[in-house]
Amino acid sequence: MRATQLETLAKIRAAVGYLGERDHFAWWQSAFFSAASRTFLAPIFAKTQLLAQVTGVTQAAARIHDERIGVGQVYHLFRLPEPTEQAIHRLLMDAKLSAEITFLTNDKDVALQFLRQHAEPAPVTGMGPTRLGNATDLAKPKTWRSVVNHYLHGFEQSAQIFPYFVEVP
Incomplete structure (x- = not known):
């Protein structure tokens, strides 16, 4: 996966994670991006606050996804996949990307607009766990536009949707 694609993926993860928190659409009960959490985390994670927030919301969202989809x-x-997770983790330490993600995760409307800009305009059917393809599709930019479209549809329709991909032997 190219660096620009990984950066976009990190932003998508942060935006969806932020919107799924209890202060917004409440798909998971975390509040890592709330004002109170930012205040609490700032002195503890002075240089890596965003990394802590994204890691926390990722774990909270992963738990809900795993409960619905399975592991x-x-x-x-x-x-x-682990190489992608490690690459995203490294990217989150970049000051420019951190600033962009901080901007995205400060306002619900900004995060929703970001998703609208990155969504593939296509009809979405169904709710809950939704298989979008195989693990080989994860490297394709079009795949992530479809994923964004599903989350955006879920947020706008108040219907939880959990897009996923399977590893084919």
């Missing part, structure tokens, strides 16, 4: 041979926005 083993399955990938979703919050549980990706």
Whole structure:
């Protein structure tokens, strides 16, 4: 996966994670991006606050996704192949990307607009766990536009949707 694609993926993860928190659409009960959490985390994680927030929301969202989808041979926005996870982790330490993600996760409307800009305009059917393809599709930019479209549809329709991909032997 190219660096620009990984940066976009990190932003998508942060935006969806932020919107899914209890202060917004409440798909998971975390509040890592709330004002109170920012105040609490700032002195503890002075240089890595955003990394802590994204890691926290990723774990909270992954738990809900795993409960709905299951684990083993399955990938979703919050549980990706290990090399991709490590690359995203490294990218989150970049000051420019951190500033962009901080901007995205400060306002619900900004995060929703970001998702609208990165969504593939296509009809979405169904709710809950939704298989979008195989693990080999994860490297394709079009795949992530479809994933964004599903989350955006879920947020706008108040219907939880959990897009996922399976590892095919």
